[in-house]
Amino acid sequence: MRAALFLTCVNDTLYPDTGRAVVRLLERLGVEVDFPLAQTCCGQAHYNTGYRHEAEPLARRHARVFRDYDYVVTPSGSCAAMVRDIHPRLGGRARAEGRGDGLARDLTGTGTRTYELTEFLVDVLGVTDVGAYFPHTVTYHPTCHGLRMLGLGDRPRRLLEAVRGLELRELAGAEECCGFGGTFAVKNSDVSAAMGADKVANAVRSGAEVLCAADNSCLMHLGGTIARQGTAIRPVHIAEILASTREEPLRLPATGAPVHMTVGRPGTEARARREGTHR
Amino acid sequence: MSSTFLGLPSFPVAARESTRDGQLRANLRHATHTIRAKRAVAVGELSDWGELRAAGAAIKDHTLAHLDHYLQQLEQAVTAAGGHVHWAADADEANRIVTDLVHATGETEVVKVKSMATQEIGLNEALAAQGIRAYETDLAELIVQLGDDRPSHILVPAIHKNRAEIRDIFRTQMAAWGRPAPQGLSDEPAALAEAARLHLRQKFLHTKVGISGANFMVADTGTLVVLESEGNGRMCLTLPETLISVVGIEKIVPTFRDLEVFLQTLPRSSTAERMNPYTTMWTGTTDGDGPKEFHLVLLDNGRTDTLADTVGRQALRCIRCSACLNVCPVYERAGGHAYGSAYPGPIGAILTPQLRGTATELDASLPYASSLCGACYDVCPVAIDIPDILVHLRQRVVEGGETVRGGVKTVLEPAKGHTTERAAMRAARWVFTHPAAFAAGRRAATATRRLHSRRLPGPGRAWTDTRDLPAVPAQSFRAWWQRTHTTKGGTP
Numbered sequence: 094m095r096a097a098l099f100l101t102c103v104n105d106t107l108y109p110d111t112g113r114a115v116v117r118l119l120e121r122l123g124v125e126v127d128f129p130l131a132q133t134c135c136g137q138a139h140y141n142t143g144y145r146h147e148a149e150p151l152a153r154r155h156a157r158v159f160r161d162y163d164y165v166v167t168p169s170g171s172c173a174a175m176v177r178d179i180h181p182r183l184g185g186r187a188r189a190e191g192r193g194d195g196l197a198r199d200l201t202g203t204g205t206r207t208y209e210l211t212e213f214l215v216d217v218l219g220v221t222d223v224g225a226y227f228p229h230t231v232t233y234h235p236t237c238h239g240l241r242m243l244g245l246g247d248r249p250r251r252l253l254e255a256v257r258g259l260e261l262r263e264l265a266g267a268e269e270c271c272g273f274g275g276t277f278a279v280k281n282s283d284v285s286a287a288m289g290a291d292k293v294a295n296a297v298r299s300g301a302e303v304l305c306a307a308d309n310s311c312l313m314h315l316g317g318t319i320a321r322q323g324t325a326i327r328p329v330h331i332a333e334i335l336a337s338t339r340e341e342p343l344r345l346p347a348t349g350a351p352v353h354m355t356v357g358r359p360g361t362e363a364r365a366r367r368e369g370t371h372r
Numbered sequence: 373m374s375s376t377f378l379g380l381p382s383f384p385v386a387a388r389e390s391t392r393d394g395q396l397r398a399n400l401r402h403a404t405h406t407i408r409a410k411r412a413v414a415v416g417e418l419s420d421w422g423e424l425r426a427a428g429a430a431i432k433d434h435t436l437a438h439l440d441h442y443l444q445q446l447e448q449a450v451t452a453a454g455g456h457v458h459w460a461a462d463a464d465e466a467n468r469i470v471t472d473l474v475h476a477t478g479e480t481e482v483v484k485v486k487s488m489a490t491q492e493i494g495l496n497e498a499l500a501a502q503g504i505r506a507y508e509t510d511l512a513e514l515i516v517q518l519g520d521d522r523p524s525h526i527l528v529p530a531i532h533k534n535r536a537e538i539r540d541i542f543r544t545q546m547a548a549w550g551r552p553a554p555q556g557l558s559d560e561p562a563a564l565a566e567a568a569r570l571h572l573r574q575k576f577l578h579t580k581v582g583i584s585g586a587n588f589m590v591a592d593t594g595t596l597v598v599l600e601s602e603g604n605g606r607m608c609l610t611l612p613e614t615l616i617s618v619v620g621i622e623k624i625v626p627t628f629r630d631l632e633v634f635l636q637t638l639p640r641s642s643t644a645e646r647m648n649p650y651t652t653m654w655t656g657t658t659d660g661d662g663p664k665e666f667h668l669v670l671l672d673n674g675r676t677d678t679l680a681d682t683v684g685r686q687a688l689r690c691i692r693c694s695a696c697l698n699v700c701p702v703y704e705r706a707g708g709h710a711y712g713s714a715y716p717g718p719i720g721a722i723l724t725p726q727l728r729g730t731a732t733e734l735d736a737s738l739p740y741a742s743s744l745c746g747a748c749y750d751v752c753p754v755a756i757d758i759p760d761i762l763v764h765l766r767q768r769v770v771e772g773g774e775t776v777r778g779g780v781k782t783v784l785e786p787a788k789g790h791t792t793e794r795a796a797m798r799a800a801r802w803v804f805t806h807p808a809a810f811a812a813g814r815r816a817a818t819a820t821r822r823l824h825s826r827r828l829p830g831p832g833r834a835w836t837d838t839r840d841l842p843a844v845p846a847q848s849f850r851a852w853w854q855r856t857h858t859t860k861g862g863t864p
């Protein structure tokens with residue numbers, strides 16, 4: 094089977110490890126991965142900030158680049174939702190504005206062939222045990238677009254549960270937004286930071302070493318909060334956990350403080366700092 | 373527009389203060405999480421919730437599409453039943469009508485049923501300016517009024533106050549408004565409720581004019597419906613001689629039967645009750661029973677403008693259940709006051725910029741008061757796609773374009789203050805549609821990565837005040853791919 098990797102612009106530049114992990118994982122599962130170099134951005138940030146017309150050429154370009162693939166896989170819940178849910182709306186709105194069917198026509202099809210990574214694994218490949226090994230405690234944050242727009246449900250969870258050595262810890266308030274929200278993080282930085290701090294506090298309380306999600310944008314926000322707080326929990330994309338094997342294990346990212354094993358009861362200094370910032 | 377909300381700061385500015393108020397955060401967190409969980413249980417009990425939700429949306433959409441017809445039908449039915457119908461194009465007109473009606477009774481005091489519409493138009497302030505004192509009788513509204521405060525939640529206007537704060541307000545303020553609080557009042561809920569009961573009972577028994585809103589107006593029978601939990605509303609609706617109801621024109625449903633849907637979805641969504649304790653219905657006037665005079669003031673105040681917007685009009689389906697507030701992570705942290713209108717939370721963020729327009733800094737900031745997490749859409753009992761409308765209104769702010777204000781087609785200029793962002797978005801679009809430039813930019817980012825600071829100056833500080841930036845890796849994915857998978861891949 095052949096599938097195109099739609100990596101997303103954020104991952105391409107800032108999180109190449111996630112891209113490499115997806116390639117490794119899919120190739121291990123017998124998928125022939127292609128990375129169309131002409132891909133850039135799906136237009137999500139433009140659209141969500143109110144620049145719908147600026148998003149249109151990006152959506153059009155995206156559809157053209159991925160037109161000839163039966164399967165397009167992306168390690169981003171929100172970009173998958175953009176392509177699947179929003180791109181068709183762009184066509185509809187253009188039509189409503191009297192600009193004809195062109196955009197709608199150009200944007201049909203790609204969405205239905207686009208799969209978020211965990212969907213592709215569970216629904217298309219039909220696997221939940223991907224042969225991964227990751228001997229750590231992990232808590233999973235279901236990001237909003239994956240949870241509500243795509244309806245990923247328990248797919249990520251089932252995949253994680255099948256990972257050798259991995260122990261899943263419950264995340265309190267899991268379904269609450271982490272506060273990233275694209276430009277929201279900057280335009281409403283105080284509320285965004287408060288939401289992020291609460292999410293990190295819940296993750297730390299879970300006692301897990303790793304905070305896992307299926308979207309690096311959210312993890313960038315949470316990881317930035319974690320790094321600033323000096324909290325020990327590590328943000329890791331689900332693709333990197335699923336790609337990790339006994340032979341080639343993922344080593345926990347070396348940034349920030351070393352993982353400390355009593356994360357359930359954070360040191361007083363870190364706690365004071367955390368409470369000082371958002372309570 | 374009422375003056376109550378004029379000159380308020382933009383959402384982010386107001387929220388900066390409120391997110392730092394630990395007591396407020398704790399009160400809101402406790403209250404919203406409690407009701408959120410209860411609502412989930414109450415809704416989960418119904419196997420046909422999805423159908424009820426769709427039916428509610430469909431009834432509202434149908435009514436809105438034929439609003440002129442149903443409004444006329446309602447006017448006829450109310451008039452035939454002995455009521456009087458008045459039409460108010462905006463807040464000023466509605467306030468004037470109500471003031472004149474109260475003056476005509478010769479009274480200077482009125483009792484009020486909790487109502488969003490009268491808050492929206494700032495009726496209490498307008499009445500006060502004309503020497504008429506309005507007494508709020510909903511327990512939470514009473515707390516807000518006594519505390520000289522503003523409501524911060526649709527259903528629980530004093531959600532930002534805890535028991536101890538409420539006791540202090542009762543102790544110090546009740547005497548100025550009527551019967552004082554009992555000696556040694558504690559902060560036990562029962563004691564607080566009893567103090568309010570004694571205080572309000574006096575008002576109910578002596579006041580001759582009642583003012584209300586309505587949850588629903590039934591077009592074919594002319595019946596108005598008020599749902600409440602305390603019974604105080606029923607006192608106001610039945611005891612006075614004159615009843616004046618101010619109701620938004622979108623609150624109409626075609627037939628009595630349509631109530632079947634909403635009387636199931638509204639209580640479960642708002643108070644997590646299977647059925648609300650008090651449902652009061654009245655049709656015009658009845659000899660020897662209830663108010664002798666009934667006036668219905670139908671309020672537009674930006675609603676027909678909203679109706680003209682094919683995307684934004686969904687907001688008029690709202691039945692003010694407040695479920696969207698209770699699940700909103702932004703509301704939970706910013707609090708209701710930051711939204712600067714009678715309508716806080718997600719519904720306020722889409723309704724206020726439509727009812728009032730986006731001309732002020734506050735109103736233009738409201739569509740951005742959301743991370744677009746979608747929790748509001750999930751719980752909305754009439755399936756309003758709030759995130760979709762938020763993005764639509766963001767576009768109105770940054771791109772301008774055609775809209776309707778005061779019934780007149782207007783072309784809005786793009787908002788000021790977005791110039792840098794607009795330029796950045798345009799530049800980014802250019803880069804992303806010119807992959808060679810994209811690749812060059814990424815190479816530059818990688819090449820200069822050691823120079824990148826974890827803290828940014830200027831607008832970027834909003835990110836780096838509380839969060840580190842990710843480090844730019846030594847090699848982009850694309851560079852790795854080209855090295856390892858060279859024979860594959862499309863052309864740049």
Ligand code: SF4
Nearest residue numbers: 690691693694696752
């Ligand atoms: S928008 Fe929906 S959820 Fe929010 S108050 Fe209105 S009806 Fe309730």
